[in-house]
Amino acid sequence: MGSICFDKVDKVFGAGSGVLKALEDINLIVADKEFVAIVGPSGCGKTTCLRMVAGFEAPSAGTISVDGKVIIAPGPDRAVVFQQFALFPWKTVRGNIEMGLRNKNMPRAQRAPLVEGALKLMNLESHAEAFPHQLSGGMQQRVAIARAYVLDPAVLLMDEPFGALDAQTRVVMQEELVRLARLNPRTVLFITHSVEEAVYLADRVAIMSRRPGRIKGIVDIKAVRLAEQWDKSERIEDVMERESFVHLRSNIWKSLREEK
């Protein structure tokens, strides 16, 4: 379970003359186990949307609910993967991944196989005892994803998770995320600046307008992906060369260009 519902959500920052309307009338339903990517011009309020689902901010009007329950605070049912990883530098890879499970008061014997599973899932077994600063950026983000996945959250929130990575690492991570998403489907809300990334990863792509951010359009990717059997391709570049992919990408790109 893990459907997200934005219902007439507005977000205003500041007060008086410094008031800033960041989001206006956001309506969006992300179905259980659906992967939705949000794209939009810088400053349009993508991060704000995600932070409200996480419970770090509250809407100024309207409600956001997960499985029908209005969000009031952050919690492990909505795991966040931050752009800057936000790993605890004083904890080992294992310590970082284990933190959420310890918070659930899960006994050690029960935690161990879950942590091992998450380490394995993200190819981190040989680095379990390393500290974050000893890892490359790509590995750090893998730890952050493992830390989120191990909680078995209803919803995964990712804010440009690959934004801080170099192009090559990024492709590897994208492929891994697709593998994860097919293997172990989750409700995912994913923010990116890369239209390609959005089309490659998502079931649907929501396009936002300039500030105050609204959702100006939603593009269904999944139908095309299934019809064209993208998932049969081993590699991201094979998918990206397909006509159906190029077509979707340029449509979204044009829609975004109108906003610049």
Next chain:
Amino acid sequence: MEPRLQPLETIAYGAIGLVTFFAIWTIVVLSGAVPHTFLPLPTAILTRFTFLLTHSFAGATLPQHLLASIDRYLGGFLLAALVGVPLGLLMGWFRWLDDILSPIFDGLRFIAPIAWVPFAALWFGTGYGGPIMIIFAGAFSPCLINAHRGARFVNASLTEAASMLGTGHFRTITEVLLPASLPSIVAGLRVAAGLGWQSLVGAELIVAANGIGYMMVQGQANLQTSTVMAGMVSIGLVGFGMDRLLRLAERAVGKRLGRPA
């Protein structure tokens, strides 16, 4: 600033400074401009210092006086750290606690530790408790303030990560705020150590029956300026040593957290 110097150069310059300082001092005294009773010669202080190392004055030898002082000092300093650091972290996490306590502490911290002497003597006596309270008064604020600021300025994404992982208050404080604030806390302990040590000697000048400050008062009463100066020298040496130790601790903490100090 200019680029760093080689360690040997640094030592050489330090030595030049010290030698010049003592040379001018000696010349001033030898020239007769200042009487010996006002300002003893550096050599006289050294002689007196070595004499006091083995000979009793005001009831004890200098090392014994120093030990008595260090004993009190450690009591007061540890108490200040054990109360100040946790309280600072709590104030850094719970806004309401911050709002309640900040006005009080912001006022109290401007009261010089010595100003507590009358109450310290009245409430806790002049043996151990009174001086401890005065050291506490000196060392508490830096412990509190640095822990508080450290906790308040922890990278927001780390506390957000903690909260999305379902971390409770206690664990957030002990496993996120505390390690994240450690550099700031250790810096605060270093300042606190210095202030506490200064306060201690001040306290002993007035309210103790042994200790290095007491020795100095007795020296003054006997018009032995060289005894007073020998006391000052040992205060400086001990303070310097402690600061070095804490600096090492600071470096170790920086390394442990993966960022060089």
